[in-house]
Amino acid sequence: MLTIYGSPQSSAGRCFWCLEEAGVEYSAKSIDFRAGEHKSEAFLKVNPNGKVPALTDGDFTIWESLAISNYVAEAYKPELLGNDVQERGLVSQWSIWSVADLQHPLIQAFIQMVFVPEPKRDQSIIDKAFEKLPPLLNTLENSLEGLSFLVAERFTLADLNVSFVVGICDDVKFDLSEYKNINAWRERIEAREGTQKYRALCK
Numbered sequence: 001m002l003t004i005y006g007s008p009q010s011s012a013g014r015c016f017w018c019l020e021e022a023g024v025e026y027s028a029k030s031i032d033f034r035a036g037e038h039k040s041e042a043f044l045k046v047n048p049n050g051k052v053p054a055l056t057d058g059d060f061t062i063w064e065s066l067a068i069s070n071y072v073a074e075a076y077k078p079e080l081l082g083n084d085v086q087e088r089g090l091v092s093q094w095s096i097w098s099v100a101d102l103q104h105p106l107i108q109a110f111i112q113m114v115f116v117p118e119p120k121r122d123q124s125i126i127d128k129a130f131e132k133l134p135p136l137l138n139t140l141e142n143s144l145e146g147l148s149f150l151v152a153e154r155f156t157l158a159d160l161n162v163s164f165v166v167g168i169c170d171d172v173k174f175d176l177s178e179y180k181n182i183n184a185w186r187e188r189i190e191a192r193e194g195t196q197k198y199r200a201l202c203k
């Protein structure tokens, strides 16, 4: 039996979504941050970083969200990783790009807008973060020209991981209306059963 540690509304969300896409049975264990459970001796045995997500599959334990999703896909629905070495390379490329490049400015804005109380909010951090987004979003917009999905014209972890991060634009109210290809792609992804099952977990 698989157990995912964390909540669907955190960075564990991409792993919950992947588990839904893989159609695998799992249980979820939320970690109480306020009570310091993430730094407890018991949880540090699961993830020595004291962070969620982490996943156990029987005796096997893995942490780091992209690695968890890769493991779940490899073990339970390998086509999510691509069907040949080139597709797998491109799925990896987009997944890494989503966390290494696109996520950074979005998280900077997210921290200010969601965690920092309004009187202490630093608008200049939000403005600088927003300035970094158009070139990144243009890369995605142009790459989607004429395509339904990012790799192999089929939904893969590339779509899941990149759209998970693009979703932070909604949280920080970054206007995506000019990005037609991105919006059409997000609608296609939203229509999927796995996506809907994941969204239901977030309610």
Ligand SMILES: N[C@@H](CCC(=O)N[C@@H](CS)C(=O)NCC(=O)O)C(=O)O
Residues within 6 Å of the ligand: 010, 011, 012, 038, 050, 051, 052, 053, 063, 064, 065, 066
């Ligand atoms: N790179 C890690 C980031 C994990 C992470 O930062 N998780 C946050 C929740 S979204 C956390 O557990 N923070 C607790 C802490 O930093 O003490 C991943 O993607 O798995």
